[in-house]
Amino acid sequence: MEKRLFLKRLGQTALASPFFAMPMEVFPQDQNLPYPEDDEAFWKRIRMDYDLKPDYINLENGYYNFVPTPILNKYLEHVRKVNYEASYYMRTVQWDNKNAVAARLAKLVNCSEKEMIVTRNTTESLDMIIGGFPWKKGDEAIFAAQDYGAMRIHFHQQRERYGIVCKEVSVPNHPKSDEEIVELYESQITPKTKLLMVCHMVNITGQILPIRKICDMAHSYGVDVMVDGAHAVGHIEVDIAELDCDYYGSSLHKWLSVPLGAGLLYVKEKHIPKIWPLFAEHEDDKTKIRHLNHTGTHPVHTDLTINDSIDYLEMIGMERKENRMRFIQRYWSDSLRDVENVVVNTPQEPFRSCGIANVGVKTMTPHDLAKTLLKEFNIWTVAIDYANVKGCRITPNVYTTTEELDHFVDAIKTLAKRG
Secondary structure (H helix, E strand, C coil), X not given: CHHHHHHHHHHHHHHHCCCCCCCCCCCCCCCCCCCCCCHHHHHHHHHHCCCCCCCCEECECCCCCCCCHHHHHHHHHHHHHHHHHXXXXXXXXXXXXXXXXXXXXXXXXXXXXXXXXXXXXXXXXXXXXXXXXXCCCCCEEEEECCCCHHXXXXXXXXHHHHCCEEEXXXXXXXXXXXXXXXXXXHCCCCCCEEEEEEECECCCCCCEXXXXXXXHHHHHCCCEEEEECCCCECCECCCHHHHCXXXXXXXXXXXXXXCCCCEEEEECHHHHHHCCCCCCCCCCCCXXXXXXXXXXXXXXXXXXXXHHHHHHHHHHCHHHHHHHHHHHHHHXXXXXXXXXXXXXXXXXXXXXXXXXXXXXXXXXXXXXXXXXXXXXXXXXXXXXXXXXXEEEEEECCCCCCHHHHHHHHHHHHHHHHHC
């Protein structure tokens, strides 16, 4: 009770004056402080790397994973370096550095560096494919009601521009099997189908879809598959060669913890020539993926920080991080699955999700649930209320403690009892 009262009062103080000025400074870290081998001690040490705002418990890391201090310090070093060298940097090593980062990303997700470029986010990556695809009138595209709005809208724009047909499915929150999902997409395929978009991890529920099985099915009909991996890279093991998709996009400022404005795009080499660039590029060889990668003058120091974020991920270990993310999600979601008036909108099988899940209270709208969690319990999250998902998306991160999750579980149980 004392802890809850403390959190409540702290939040009330912050909400009374939410726009107070914050000093712009680098928070020092003891670089000599080791990361212990013991698992519990290790994650406590990781938490020290994050400068956490005390006003609320942040369970909304899915939009943007703010960077841990070791990466932030590296980022500011890159900002200073680029600012110091100015146009000299931009006219000499800018592209060499960006290409080197892309090559390292390719290694991280297991594809050829000839098939990988650095973009600014998943929306740019996938809309480049949707907008640059060689559509003809009557061509069909398949995607889901649960897919991200920016891509769905862009498909609709191609419908208006080229006369393509958009076919939409609805992914069940609790599929009986992989085959149910594969058959759902397969049921919409006709000889006119050209492109199928599917989420690697559904952003509103955290459900992981059987990408390889969907790709195998679609390829048997001659259909290309574009994968929205916005929440996958840096969250779960991503092996593009194993997935065998045709296009893959991700946002690196999410679970890889790169500063805002970094993404990736994979295009299978044989498809590169048929995609029309978003911006004109000096590279006129249409077989090279750099042909698709002109973005104008942009914050190149963000690109440089991708290396530091990969370093940090490798220090943690991808397998270890994935296991941690799955543990903290199951810790709270398993505690709520059988609670009266509570609905968990994420599959129960461990392999069908990782760190993201969605929960609702039957007697509250998602908007009211999110608002009440912040106002009464100082828990920050986001409401989801579309398709077949009604609840709050809960996205803790590696710094989240079980004590914070206990507080969240208690809050949901309290609200569920109110009826």
